[in-house]
Amino acid sequence: MKQRSSSRTPQALRDIRSLSVLAIHPQDQDGEELLGQLCRIGCKVQMTWPALDTLPDATDVVFLAVRPETLSVSLPWMNAKGAPPVIPVVSYENPIIIEAVMQLGAYCVVPSPVRSFGLLTAIAVTLNQHRNRLQMERYVRRVEDKLAEQRQIQRAKTILMETRNLSEQEAYDLLRSQAMVKREHIETVAEAIIKADEVLRF
Structure with missing residues (x-):
């Protein structure tokens, strides 16, 4: 069983390296760290701030800075069919921010300050859960x-x-x-x- 699990890991990593990622984040220290880590993983990254009304074509994953000043920002693409999963980058932890993260349908978060540890896991978990949700929706x-x-x-x-x-x-x-x-x-x-x-x- 362990051998079968380890044989899947390289393919999972190759899948992550081929991702097209949109990082909606200010170009501050956290933003630069996020960009650098994603590039080191091998993802194709586009960075923007503030949030876009429409996403670039073939966006696989979105990293989104969730901050008090962005809570009222509308994201029309969130409810579109085939919208990619969102990984929030969270600088604060309070009921309002937690509620915002839940409304995004996030499977996990990346805490600020951004570090290399946990970023790859966050992507892998998000992609896996997103695929499972799509399969369940197709079944329903x-x-x-x-x-x-x-x-x-x-x-x-x-x-x-x-x-x-x-x-x-x-x-x-x-x-x-x-x-x-x-x-x-x-x-x-x-x-x-x-x-x-x-x-x-x-």
């Missing part, structure tokens, strides 16, 4: 789509049962046979029946 969407399809089939069966005086099994068998004849998915046939019923009722 598939489940929701499947449930929607099942509801559609059930509705089509009900229409056939009412209009043709069929049992539930007979209605389903009719749906399935029509799907085979037309070489369509059963959900497609069900949708057609529902639309036809809506037109006739109208």
Whole structure:
């Protein structure tokens, strides 16, 4: 088990070295240290301050300085589909800052003053958790789509049962046979029946 885990580490590090990172941070001592450490890791880094309304293309990770003066700043890209994960760089620790970090959906933080220790771990943990969240979101969407399809089939069966005086099994068998004849998915046939019923009722 340990051997398998160690064999994954080089690839994980290579993945981190290929990242495109945006550092939204003032060009102060902390900012210079952050930039230097990210460059030493091998990341492609772009630094900006203040925050941008839109992100550069293919941004994989965002480091964001969270400070009292930035709490009211709007980040439109945060809610965009496919937005990259954010790693906050935190100079203060109080309830307001903690709440801001939580609203960013951060998996971990980098404390100020920035040091080399912990930076690589923060990136690795963030990427892993972000991938897990995306996988979970895809799974939830598939489940929701499947449930929607099942509801559609059930509705089509009900229409056939009412209009043709069929049992539930007979209605389903009719749906399935029509799907085979037309070489369509059963959900497609069900949708057609529902639309036809809506037109006739109208």
